[in-house]
Amino acid sequence: xxxxxxxxxxxxxxxxxxxxxxxxxxxxxxxxxxxxxxxxxxxxxxxxxxxxxxxxxxxxxxxxxxxxxxxxxxxxxxxxxxxxxxxxxxxxxxxxxxxxxxxxxxxxxxxxxxxxxxxxxxxxxxxxxxxxxxxxxxxxxxxxxxxxxxxxxxxxxxxxxxxxxxxxxxxxxxxxxxxxxxxxxxxxxxxxxxxxxxxxxxxxxxxxxxxxxxxxxxxxxxxxxxxxxxxxxxxxxxxxxxxxxxxxxxxxxxxxxxxxxxxxxxxxxxxxxxxxxxxxxxxxxxxxxxxxxxxxxxxxxxxxxxxxxxxxxxxxxxxxxxxxxxxxxxxxxxxxxxxxxxxxxxxxxxxxxxxxxxxxxxxxxxxxxxxxxxxxxxxxxxxxxxxxxxxxxxxxxxxxxxxxxxxxxxxxxxxxxxxxxxxxxxxxxxxxxxxxxxxxxxxx
Numbered sequence: 001x002x003x004x005x006x007x008x009x010x011x012x013x014x015x016x017x018x019x020x021x022x023x024x025x026x027x028x029x030x031x032x033x034x035x036x037x038x039x040x041x042x043x044x045x046x047x048x049x050x051x052x053x054x055x056x057x058x059x060x061x062x063x064x065x066x067x068x069x070x071x072x073x074x075x076x077x078x079x080x081x082x083x084x085x086x087x088x089x090x091x092x093x094x095x096x097x098x099x100x101x102x103x104x105x106x107x108x109x110x111x112x113x114x115x116x117x118x119x120x121x122x123x124x125x126x127x128x129x130x131x132x133x134x135x136x137x138x139x140x141x142x143x144x145x146x147x148x149x150x151x152x153x154x155x156x157x158x159x160x161x162x163x164x165x166x167x168x169x170x171x172x173x174x175x176x177x178x179x180x181x182x183x184x185x186x187x188x189x190x191x192x193x194x195x196x197x198x199x200x201x202x203x204x205x206x207x208x209x210x211x212x213x214x215x216x217x218x219x220x221x222x223x224x225x226x227x228x229x230x231x232x233x234x235x236x237x238x239x240x241x242x243x244x245x246x247x248x249x250x251x252x253x254x255x256x257x258x259x260x261x262x263x264x265x266x267x268x269x270x271x272x273x274x275x276x277x278x279x280x281x282x283x284x285x286x287x288x289x290x291x292x293x294x295x296x297x298x299x300x301x302x303x304x305x306x307x308x309x310x311x312x313x314x315x316x317x318x319x320x321x322x323x324x325x326x327x328x329x330x331x332x333x334x335x336x337x338x339x340x341x342x343x344x345x346x347x348x349x350x351x352x353x354x355x356x357x358x359x360x361x362x363x364x365x366x367x368x369x370x371x372x373x374x375x376x377x378x379x380x381x382x383x384x385x386x387x388x389x390x391x392x393x394x395x396x397x398x399x400x401x402x403x404x405x406x407x408x409x410x411x412x413x414x415x416x417x418x419x420x421x422x423x424x425x426x427x428x429x430x431x432x433x434x435x436x437x438x439x440x441x442x443x444x
Contacts, residue, residue, distance in 0.1 A: 002031045002051035006165040009155035012055065012073050017159050019082045022059035022089060024101045026158040026295070029055050034150035037125035042133045042143055047125060057085045063098040064089050099316045101158040102295050112168035112287045116195040118151040120171075124195075125149075131200035132175050141211055143204070145175030156295045166289045172417055173198065176377060177207035178444070179215050184390070185444040186210025187357050187377030189232055191417040191424065193285060210356060210378035217390040219440060220381060226352035226408070227435040228345050228382070233375075234430045235416045236358040238277070238335060239423050241369050241400035245303050247312040247324070249366075256369040256401050257309060265309050272407040273307040279330035285415055286424045288331030296328035330423070337410035337428025345411050345431050347385045352431070354380040354387065358396075359443075370399045374441050393444070394437035406433045 004012075009029050016027040031053030038046045058067040059082070066088025070081040128147050136143040148170070155165040174189040188207040192198045229237075249255040250264035257265045281290045281298040290298050294316065302310045311327075319326040346354060356378035364370040375393045382388065411429035 002033045002053050003151055003153050003167070004029070004031060004053065004155070006155070009153070009165055010157070010163060012078070013155060013157035013163070015075070015078050016055070016057055016082060017157060019079050020057075020059055020086070020159065022061055022086055024060045024159050025082075026058045026101050026156070027055065028293070029053070029155045030153065032150050032152035034148060035120060035122070035125060036146065036148045037122075037129050038146045039129045039133060040144040042137050044126070044129050047122065049122075055081065057081050059085045059089050060098070060100070061086075061089050063094040063096075064092045065095060065098065066090070066092055097317045099320065101160050102162055102316075104161045105164070105291070105295065105297050107164050107166075107290045107297055108282070109166070110281045110287045110290045111284070112166065112281075112289050113151070114169045114194050117149055117169035117171050117193075120149045120195065128173065128200045132204045135201065135204050135208060136177055139208060139212070140180055141208060142178045142180060143175055143207075144178070145173065147173045154289060156291070158295070162295055164291050164295060166291075168289055169193075171195065171198065173200070173203070175204060175207050177204070177211040179211055181215075182444060183217075184211045184213070184215030185377045186212075186214060189416065191415055193287070193415065213380065213387065214378050214390040214444075217379070217392045218381075220353075220391045222394060222437045222439050224434040224436055226349065226431070226433050228342065228349065228352060228354045229358070229430045229432065230342050230354070230356050231414050231416050231427050231429055233355045233358045235425050235427050236361050236373070237371060237398070237400045237403065238427060239333065239425065240361055240363070240371055242277075242303070242333065242423070244366065244369055245312050247314045247322070248318040250312060251318075251322075254366060256367055256399075257312065258367065264312060266312060268309055269307045270309050270401065271304055271307040271404040274407050274410055275304055275307050275335070275404045276302075277304040277333060277335050278302045279332055280334060281331060283332060283334055283426070286332040286334065286426050288424065292328040292331070294328070296326060298328040298330065301327060301330060332424045332426075334426040335413060335428060336426075337413040340409070340411040340429075342411060342429040345409060345429055346382055346387065348409070349382045349385060349431065352382045353391065353435075353437075354378075354382055364397065368399050369401045370397060372397050372438075374443055376443055393441040395439045395441050396436060397438045398436050403430075403432055403435065406435070407431070408433055
């Protein structure tokens with residue numbers, strides 16, 4: 001029952017709307033079937049499948065709102081969850097930033113669902129684990145990884161006649177390869193839209209190479225260096241930065257996009273002219289559902305075009321207050337690049353540092369977007385276009401805003417998961433000058 005059809009979903013949501021006595025009602029029905037396999041110490045440790053469906057009902061009496069959720073869908077349960085939401089709404093204080101339910105919308109379908117991912121079996125997951133573990137064991141290395149795949153659906157309806165339904169799939173693989181003594185580590189990840197785009201045997205060779213190559217790391221003095229951030233490393237920083245592209249934060253002086261003297265920096269150059277960032281739910285390589293959690297239709301948003309800030313995200317409340325167009329929360333981010341691979345960027349670097357992964361990133365100052373974090377699982381010194389030796393990991397203090405003003409070259413964009421942001425991203429490896437490392441880290 002976890003993946004309901006459009007007709008089944010609409011039947012449930014129609015009942016909910018009909019049961020409500022509130023001024024306005026919005027109901028969201030979402031479910032998923034997620035399969036996984038986890039392996040560690042060169043053995044499969046867990047494997048399974050998790051399925052669930054939840055209904056969230058939000059009602060409003062005037063400016064008072066209440067929400068309740070349930071995962072049972074018989075008539076008695078549906079009435080119970082609606083009455084509970086109404087009870088909470090009557091008890092709630094008035095919300096000074098209340099926004100009414102959205103009007104009926106038109107949604108353009110996106111290709112977020114792929115049949116090959118939906119058809120993944122436990123046998124396929126076992127083969128992925130075996131193809132990851134086998135080569136590592138053969139070279140006296142230790143593999144630990146996780147494959148998560150799944151199919152999900154989302155349906156939304158409200159008392160103003162709006163309705164949307166869509167399905168999507170996801171496939172995300174990560175693996176850390178360690179030397180037996182724990183002194184060398186190589187991390188690899190692969191997030192794909194279609195099963196045919198993934199080859200565990202090929203991906204694991206990269207992890208093996210990094211693990212073997214990172215043993216015996218040398219200490220390098222902290223400071224400013226030319227760096228090459230692999231796509232996964234760059235994604236952690238860029239996705240964090242996107243929280244600053246909120247119009248309210250900028251207008252209220254809480255963002256790096258706040259303009260001195262008031263207002264925001266739309267129309268101003270903030271990055272190197274080679275930097276563009278946009279969101280597009282219909283992008284062929286990173287498609288997402290064409291609406292956000294409020295039911296707002298997603299459209300292409302050009303946040304940055306050739307270094308110039310072109311768009312900010314306006315919440316419904318802030319858009320209404322400022323006479324602007326409300327913007328749906330994006331589900332993907334695309335950063336166009338060039339044509340070179342990471343290896344080709346390395347070959348063109350006289351001296352620098354290759355960073356495989358950024359980890360444990362935290363905000364230091366939102367007004368400058370200064371972040372701190374660590375490198376992990378394969379950091380190397382480059383000299384005369386070659387990887388010369390592994391180096392110990394660093395803590396960095398760096399702003400993606402400054403980083404994206406220090407671009408030397410962008411490589412070819414690939415699909416990656418955007419860490420804690422929830423975005424799916426297309427992002428290139430980045431060659432950057434004057435990246436700031438502040439101290440050494442004992443992490444491998």
